[in-house]
Amino acid sequence: MIKTIKLKITDVLGNISNKFTAHNISVTILLIIPLVLLFLFSFLIGRYPVSPLDVITALYAKFLPANYSISPSLDTIIFQIRLPRIIAAMMVGAALSVAGASFQGLFRNPLVAPDKLGVTAGAGFGAALAILLSLGGLMIQISAFIGGLVAVTLTYLFSKTFKGTSMLTLVLCGIAVESFFAALIALSKYVADPFQQLPTIVFWLMGSLAAVTNQDLLLMGPPIIIGIIILLLIRWRINVLSMGEEEAQSMGVNIKSLQAIIIVSCTVITASAVGICGIIGWIGLVIPHVARMIVGPDHKVLLPASIILGAFFLLLIDDVSRTMISVEIPLGILTAIIGAPFFLYLLSKSKEVWA
Amino acid sequence: MSSIIEIIDASFSYDGYNKIFEGINFSVEKGDIFCILGANGTGKTTLIKCLNRLMELDSGKVLLNNQDIYSLSHSEIAKNIGYIPQIHNSTFPFSVFDVVLMGRAPHLDLFESPGEKDFKIAEKSLESLNISYLKDKPYTEISGGERQLVFIALVLTQEPSVLLLDEPTSHLDFGNQIRTLNIIEKLSKKGLSVVMSSHFPDQAFISANKVAIMRDKNFIDMGTPEEVITEQNMAKTYGIHVKIVDIGDRVACVPLKIK
Numbered sequence: 001m002i003k004t005i006k007l008k009i010t011d012v013l014g015n016i017s018n019k020f021t022a023h024n025i026s027v028t029i030l031l032i033i034p035l036v037l038l039f040l041f042s043f044l045i046g047r048y049p050v051s052p053l054d055v056i057t058a059l060y061a062k063f064l065p066a067n068y069s070i071s072p073s074l075d076t077i078i079f080q081i082r083l084p085r086i087i088a089a090m091m092v093g094a095a096l097s098v099a100g101a102s103f104q105g106l107f108r109n110p111l112v113a114p115d116k117l118g119v120t121a122g123a124g125f126g127a128a129l130a131i132l133l134s135l136g137g138l139m140i141q142i143s144a145f146i147g148g149l150v151a152v153t154l155t156y157l158f159s160k161t162f163k164g165t166s167m168l169t170l171v172l173c174g175i176a177v178e179s180f181f182a183a184l185i186a187l188s189k190y191v192a193d194p195f196q197q198l199p200t201i202v203f204w205l206m207g208s209l210a211a212v213t214n215q216d217l218l219l220m221g222p223p224i225i226i227g228i229i230i231l232l233l234i235r236w237r238i239n240v241l242s243m244g245e246e247e248a249q250s251m252g253v254n255i256k257s258l259q260a261i262i263i264v265s266c267t268v269i270t271a272s273a274v275g276i277c278g279i280i281g282w283i284g285l286v287i288p289h290v291a292r293m294i295v296g297p298d299h300k301v302l303l304p305a306s307i308i309l310g311a312f313f314l315l316l317i318d319d320v321s322r323t324m325i326s327v328e329i330p331l332g333i334l335t336a337i338i339g340a341p342f343f344l345y346l347l348s349k350s351k352e353v354w355a
Numbered sequence: 356m357s358s359i360i361e362i363i364d365a366s367f368s369y370d371g372y373n374k375i376f377e378g379i380n381f382s383v384e385k386g387d388i389f390c391i392l393g394a395n396g397t398g399k400t401t402l403i404k405c406l407n408r409l410m411e412l413d414s415g416k417v418l419l420n421n422q423d424i425y426s427l428s429h430s431e432i433a434k435n436i437g438y439i440p441q442i443h444n445s446t447f448p449f450s451v452f453d454v455v456l457m458g459r460a461p462h463l464d465l466f467e468s469p470g471e472k473d474f475k476i477a478e479k480s481l482e483s484l485n486i487s488y489l490k491d492k493p494y495t496e497i498s499g500g501e502r503q504l505v506f507i508a509l510v511l512t513q514e515p516s517v518l519l520l521d522e523p524t525s526h527l528d529f530g531n532q533i534r535t536l537n538i539i540e541k542l543s544k545k546g547l548s549v550v551m552s553s554h555f556p557d558q559a560f561i562s563a564n565k566v567a568i569m570r571d572k573n574f575i576d577m578g579t580p581e582e583v584i585t586e587q588n589m590a591k592t593y594g595i596h597v598k599i600v601d602i603g604d605r606v607a608c609v610p611l612k613i614k
Contacts, residue, residue, distance in 0.1 A: 108446040236468040240457045242447055246409055247440060251513065252433025252461025297447035300468055 027295055031308045035090075038312060042086045042319050048077050080214065087221075088212040088276055089318040090311035093283060095224045095273040097310025098303055099266040100284030101291065102231050105238040105299055106262045107167055110292075114270045114284040117174035117263065121181035122151020123274035128188035128201045137211070140204070141220065141275040148271030151177050152263070167245070167259075206330030207278035209318050220272040227269035231303060234261060238299040280314070280331050282339035287313055290346060357421070358382035359548045360406060360436075360517050365415030367398070367405055375401050376572045379415070383517070383565070388539060388549040390559040390580075393569035394593055399552035400441070402569070403519050406550060407436040419517075433461035436517045437510030442526050443502065448493035451505050455480055458512025473512075480511040484538065500531040507538065518542065520551035524558060536562040556584045556597070557608040568592050584608050 043055040058070045058078045070078075099114035107116070115121070126147020130140040158173040185205070192198040237258055241248045249255050270284075291305040314331070317338065321329045366377035375398040383389045391399050404410040406417055408424050417424045419435055437458075445454070458480070459473040469477075481487045486504050489497060494505060503523065510518060523539070524532040532555075540562050543549050553559060559566045559580045566584060567577040570592055576583045589597040589608065596611045 105447075110446065233466040236463075237460065237465065239449065239453065240460045243445055243454075243457060244440075244443070246404075247438075247443065248460075249409055249429055250407055250433060250436075250438035250440075251457060251509075252428075252430035254429055258465075292447075297449050298453050 028301060028305050028308065031294075031305060031312075035308055035312045035315075038315055038319075039086060039090070042089075042315055043078060043082050045319050045323055046077070046082065048073075050074065050077060050082075054078075084212050084214045084217055085209050085318065086315060087217055088209050089315040091217070091221060091224055092209075092273040092277055092280065093287075093310040093312070093314025094307040095228065095269045095310070096280065096284040096314075097287035097291070097306040098228055098231055099269045101288035101299070101302055101306040102235075102238060102262050102266055103284075104288055105242040106259060107171060108242050108244070110289065111285070112171075113281075114266055115178070115281075116171060117155045117267065118151035118177035118181060119148040119267050119270045120274055120279055120281075121178045121185065122154075123148035123271050124205055124279055125181045125184045125188065126150075127204050127274075127278070128185050128192075131197050131200050131204065132188055132192055134197075138215075138219070141216065144275040145220070145223075145271045147181075148274060149267060151181055152267045156263075203330065204278045205332070207280040207332035207335075208321075208328065208330055209277045210328050212276060216276055220276045223268050223272045227265040227272075228307065230261065230265045231269075234258065235299045235303040238262070238303075242299070277331065280335055282335040282343075283310055283314060286339050286343045289343065293346060358384050358418075359387075359420060360550070361416075361418040361421075362406065363416040363418065365402075365405065365417070366413050367401060367410065368413055371413070374413075374572055376569070378573055381567060381574070381577060383548045383550055385516075385548055386543050386546055387565055388543050388551070388563045389565040389567070390563035391550070391552045391567050391569055392554075392556055392559065392584075392592065393552075395554075397569045398572070399569055400521050403438075403521050403550060403552055406517075406519055407432050407438050409438065430461040433513055433515070435515050436519060437513045437515035438519045439503075439506050439510055439521065439523060441521045442499075443506055445494050448495040451486075451489045451492050451494055451497065452477060452481070454494045454505055455508045455512055458509040461513055476514070477508075477512050480508040483511065484508050500527050503527060503531070503535065504538075511542075516547060518547055518549045518551075520549065522552050522554060525554060532558070533561070556589060559584060560606050560608060581606065 040052070040055060044050055044052060054070070054074055055078065058074060061070055062079065096114060100112070103112045103114050103116060104110050123144040124147070127140050127144040129147070130143035135143065152174075155170065155174045155177045158177070159170045162169050185201075189198060189201055192201055237253060240251055240253050241255065241258055241262075243251075245255050248258075273280075287310045288302070288306050291302055291309050294309075295301045295305045314335075317331060317334050320338075321331055321334050361382040363380055365379045366374055368374045379402065381389070391402065393399050401410060405412050408417075408429065411425075419427065419432065424432055455477045456469050456473060459469045459476065463469065463473070478487070481490060484504050484507060486501070486508065489501060489505065494502065497505070503526070518539070520539070523535050527535060536558055539549055539551070551563075563580055565578070566580045567574045568583060568588055569575075575591065576588055584599065586597055586599060589595065595613060598609050598611060600607055600609060
């Protein structure tokens with residue numbers, strides 16, 4: 001029995017590695033190892049001391065049939081508090097990175113981030129509005145999600161009104177919509193009650209995973225996962241699309257529908273991610289770059305690598321935010337403080353020149 | 356012989372009023388090399404792009420193997436027609452092999468990635484143009500001439516029966532121009548039909564068996580190179596005087612100095 005399973009696994013792995021160039025697949029698999037280690041390590045961090053053995057027995061008892069149980073307090077710490085937060089960090093990191101990598105391919109521009117069409121600003125305003133109306137946590141998330149979708153829809157509709165809709169018009173409309181919603185966010189802050197609502201809005205906009213619950217994951221997880229799966233399915237076609245619209249069309253690609261699939265998936269992914277944890281910049285821009293430096297520009301390998309690296313990076317950042325000082329540092333601040341210098345360092349090291 | 360591609364009474368405009376061309380008719384048979392000449396801005400590129408539906412005609416028809424191309428999907432067209440743009444750059448430094456592999460796109464489903472069979476076809480295209488040594492080089496770091504060859508390899512990977520080339524020699528050095536024409540000729544001998552535009556009437560003598568001259572929204576002449584590339588036609592088209600001379604193994608079109 002075990003032997004047949006082993007055979008099947010080697011079979012599957014063999015098939016996969018045939019499809020990739022041998023070098024890149026092995027690199028992608030290697031990337032998973034630090035992620036798994038960090039995943040286990042992240043359970044140990046926090047005020048309540050948990051030993052590595054506790055984590056392993058708890059995970060074992062939960063997911064595999066075992067005849068011993070763990071203490072209720074340990075169960076709460078691990079499964080109600082730390083696990084959702086760890087999963088959320090990995091999911092959001094993966095989501096923003098894969099959306100960034102896809103957008104960079106779609107717009108043929110390595111400097112594009114997933115918020116380019118206004119999704120982040122729209123989601124930010126959605127959340128701010130919900131806070132202004134004193135709605136609860138769940139409504140803030142839903143409102144953020146809807147705000148993101150509305151902003152991108154507006155961008156799309158505006159770009160439709162211009163003759164010859166190209167990707168460039170779309171980006172230009174995105175910039176306009178983005179600053180429009182940024183102004184609405186500023187307005188919400190201005191009219192907010194300075195003692196209750198204003199701090200909530202400000203903290204929400206800076207991004208945090210401190211309050212994530214299993215319920216949040218159940219709500220926002222499925223759209224993120226579905227979006228990621230769709231992008232993974234079409235990832236080879238992003239290569240073709242990145243050669244230029246006319247070229248892709250002459251190679252038989254239905255560019256309109258492919259562009260629509262990418263934009264909708266990325267928008268849903270990003271809006272859900274912002275819904276879970278607020279606005280976290282830099283990841284969607286930086287991680288695809290880092291992944292490209294490691295595995296090369298082929299989106300077939302780039303997208304999985306971006307997912308793994310993005311999950312690793314945000315989990316690491318969240319661990320740092322939990323432990324560095326006695327209060328939590330907002331994630332948006334940390335990703336920029338750590339991400340920006342790291343990015344500049346990588347650029348100085350890389351051979352690629354973006355002319 | 357039945358025609359592979361036929362264009363009937365075609366007209367096109369960008370804005371609905373000012374016709375770029377109208378009433379154009381021609382047909383291309385198997386193994387033909389059809390060369391479209393004309394001054395800058397006469398609509399040669401536009402006409403070529405209408406043949407594989409990169410642009411849509413205002414009126415008229417394009418028939419591919421007697422089927423209206425407007426009834427075909429982009430992937431069905433791409434399985435039969437390959438298009439090589441004037442000049443091409445990529446943002447991302449894909450390897451040459453990855454670029455050539457993209458030619459398999461019309462043969463794969465939306466969710467599919469190329470497999471073993473596609474790798475073999477891509478490798479064969481590289482071999483047929485003698486550029487297998489470029490395989491692992493970044494597409495963004497090879498020369499313009501090499502990039503042209505790689506794009507031809509990509510298009511051959513589509514396994515088309517028609518090649519559209521938009522001024523294939525415009526950005527190449529003297530030697531690569533003739534080598535490209537030689538490749539086009541070899542491909543036509545293998546049974547591909549070629550439609551290309553060119554700025555060099557002399558090159559039509561080297562490779563084409565059919566020539567048309569585009570001017571004032573239509574073809575002013577069409578036929579064999581010897582019939583069409585005449586001193587009168589060249590003066591009418593380009594406003595310069597040329598001499599058609601027999602140089603031994605072929606006829607050449609040589610421009611004279613403007614007095």
